[in-house]
Amino acid sequence: MTPAAAVIVAAGRGRRMGRGGNKVFLPLAGRPLLWWTLRAFEACPAIAGVVIVVGEGEEEDAGKIAARFAKIRAICPGGETRGQSVTAGLARLPERAEAGGPLPIVAVHDGARPLVTPALIAACVETAAARGAALPALPITDTLKRVRPDGTVQATVERAGLYGAQTPQTFRRDLLLEAYARARAEGYEGTDDASLVERLGHPVPIVPGEPENLKVTVADDLPRAAAVLDRRFPIAETRVGLGYDVHRLVEGRPLVLGGVPIRHSHGLEGHSDADVLLHALCDALLGACALGDIGLHFPNTDPRYRGIDSRELLRAVVRLLADAGWEPRQVDVTLLAEAPRIRPHVPAMQSAIAADLGLSPDRVSVKATTSERLGFVGRQDGMAAWAVATVARRDLP
Numbered sequence: 001m002t003p004a005a006a007v008i009v010a011a012g013r014g015r016r017m018g019r020g021g022n023k024v025f026l027p028l029a030g031r032p033l034l035w036w037t038l039r040a041f042e043a044c045p046a047i048a049g050v051v052i053v054v055g056e057g058e059e060e061d062a063g064k065i066a067a068r069f070a071k072i073r074a075i076c077p078g079g080e081t082r083g084q085s086v087t088a089g090l091a092r093l094p095e096r097a098e099a100g101g102p103l104p105i106v107a108v109h110d111g112a113r114p115l116v117t118p119a120l121i122a123a124c125v126e127t128a129a130a131r132g133a134a135l136p137a138l139p140i141t142d143t144l145k146r147v148r149p150d151g152t153v154q155a156t157v158e159r160a161g162l163y164g165a166q167t168p169q170t171f172r173r174d175l176l177l178e179a180y181a182r183a184r185a186e187g188y189e190g191t192d193d194a195s196l197v198e199r200l201g202h203p204v205p206i207v208p209g210e211p212e213n214l215k216v217t218v219a220d221d222l223p224r225a226a227a228v229l230d231r232r233f234p235i236a237e238t239r240v241g242l243g244y245d246v247h248r249l250v251e252g253r254p255l256v257l258g259g260v261p262i263r264h265s266h267g268l269e270g271h272s273d274a275d276v277l278l279h280a281l282c283d284a285l286l287g288a289c290a291l292g293d294i295g296l297h298f299p300n301t302d303p304r305y306r307g308i309d310s311r312e313l314l315r316a317v318v319r320l321l322a323d324a325g326w327e328p329r330q331v332d333v334t335l336l337a338e339a340p341r342i343r344p345h346v347p348a349m350q351s352a353i354a355a356d357l358g359l360s361p362d363r364v365s366v367k368a369t370t371s372e373r374l375g376f377v378g379r380q381d382g383m384a385a386w387a388v389a390t391v392a393r394r395d396l397p
Contacts, residue, residue, distance in 0.1 A: 001122065002129035003048040005103040006041050006168065007089035010034055010062070010111025011055045011078030022055055024111045025065075027318055027358025028222060029229040029394075030327020035065050036114035036229070039396075042069045044118035046125040047107070048097035049073040053089040054111075083189050083196075087180055093173075105129055106176050108193050109168035112216045115228050116168065123207050124170035132202060134170040135194045136209040137163035166209040169193040175202060223360040229394075236395040238329070241288025243387040245279040249380060257335065257342065257383075258349030258366055259311045259356070264340045268383060271300035275310035276385045277333050277366070281353070282310075282317045284389035289326045314356045321391065328357040329390045332365040336377045336384040342368035 010024040024034040034052075041047045049071055054062045056077040066072040074092040078085030086108055096102050105128050107121060120136055127134035144157035169192060171179075179196035183189070190196045194204045212228050214221060253267025258277040268274035282294045291297075297320065298305050298313055305313070321327060331353065335342055346366045354361040371377040377384060 001046050001126060002105055003097050003101055003103055004046050004105035004107055004125045004128075004170070005049045005051070005073075005093045005173075006047050006107040006109060006121075007086060007093065008034075008037060008041070008050060008052045008109050008111045009078065009082060009085050009089065010037075011053050011058075011085040012082075012112065022058055023216060024054070025058075025061060026222065027315075027322075027327075027356070028114060028216075029226050029233075030318070030358065030392075031322045032065050033114050033216060033222075033225075034062065034111055035068075035322075037109070037111050037116070038066060038069050038072070040114075040116050040118055041107075041109070041121060042071050044121040044125075046122045047071060048101075048103055049094045051076065051089045051092045052111070053078040053085045081189055082192075083180070083183065086193065087184070090177065090180065104173050105170060106173045107168035107170040108176075110215055113167055113213055114216065115210075115212045115214060115225055116166075117210060117213075120207070120210050120213065121168055124168050127205055127207050128170040128172060131205050132172045132175055133194070133197055133204040134207045135204050136166040136168065136207045136213070138166070138209040138211065139163050163206060164209075165192055165194065166213050166215075167192075171197060175200070222358065226358070226360075233394040233396055235329075235392045237393045239288045239326075239391050241284040241286070241389045241391065243280040243282065243284030243287060243389070244384070245276050245283065245294075246376075246382055246384040247274045247276045247279075248382045255340075256310070257345070258333070259309075259314075259352035260345050260348045262340060262342075262345055266380075272298070272305055272308045272313065273310050276383050277335055277349070277387070278310040278314050278353075280385035280387035281331055281333050281389065282314055284331070284387040285317050285321060285328060285391065288389050288391040289321055289324055291320055291324060311352065311356055314353070318357060325393050326391045327393075328359060329392045330359070330363045330365075331357065331387065331389045333367070333385060333387040335366075335368040336371055336386075337368060338370050338373065338378060338380050342366075 052075045124134040140162040146154045247268035249266040250269045255264040255267040256275045349366045350361045350364045
């Protein structure tokens with residue numbers, strides 16, 4: 001098979017996710033979304049080298065993920081548009097494979113398509129080598145409507161011959177470079193790489209796409225993608241961990257519980273933001289994997305963690321789990337406090353924790369109880385929290 005290089009475009013902002021930051025760094029089945037994308041290209045024999053394009057300033061984060069993959073040749077910042085990002089990636093492509101042979105074929109793939117298979121990548125490379133281009137796509141099966149600005153239907157669109165495009169869109173290298181050079185010269189900004197090649201008058205053959213090759217665009221796409229990974233790579237082992245934490249209540253400190261700021265007369269004292277719920281949860285996750293406790297990894301003598309948002313600590317714990325081959329599956333946290341009322345804040349806490357763990361909110365339980373005015377909790381000297389976490393490990397070939 002003709003060897004190929006790949007450009008993984010992962011510089012988007014993911015605004016439709018409803019979360020800040022680049023979506024390719026969000027957890028998916030215990031690992032960053034980008035990790036699953038890179039894994040598919042690493043496993044494809046047709047791919048000899050990979051360039052990753054991320055947002056400005058994200059190169060270090062991407063590098064930590066890419067460190068486990070042997071085919072990564074460069075990580076570079078992208079531009080304001082997809083076209084600018086692809087152009088940046090093309091400029092960093094290696095001319096030859098490490099074995100010395102040329103790399104005449106280039107596959108361009110959206111980093112937010114983590115479920116692409118090595119088989120589809122190979123099929124696109126093979127077609128592009130034979131015919132100059134390859135576009136993975138699926139025929140449209142839904143009835144299509146053209147809609148007016150006022151939200152009413154203007155017409156029904158004939159769907160015969162219509163396809164939904166996927167990636168990796170794969171081309172002869174010189175053809176793709178020519179397409180981008182002409183687009184720049186003419187100020188044309190296409191929606192995908194194939195549209196630029198089409199403007200050259202070169203035919204773009206269709207390769208049958210994969211229904212599971214979805215692009216993670218909105219928050220609901222993450223659990224859908226996780227379900228696919230559960231089918232492909234079944235859980236091999238499950239463990240349970242227990243966590244406990246306590247903090248003193250003091251005046252003049254903000255109260256943060258479960259990642260959510262809460263108005264109250266007192267806050268919790270601590271080196272970080274003292275989020276007792278998240279600290280207990282961190283310990284439960286670490287304990288389940290026999291990775292020590294929160295004090296071992298984030299000691300209160302380290303100035304780097306002074307005042308830190310405990311959600312950052314929770315995300316760091318998820319990375320520690322991933323490095324050891326584990327992922328969160330379900331958590332249950334209980335707050336012990338006399339005041340304030342927690343129930344109105346529970347949905348926001350569930351959403352915050354779920355986002356940081358890469359879980360759907362229905363796998364995050366948050367509860368609160370009083371101590372019936374007994375002990376330090378009853379006297380409102382402090383708050384405590386218990387957490388139980390279930391983690392799992394997959395057998396990844």
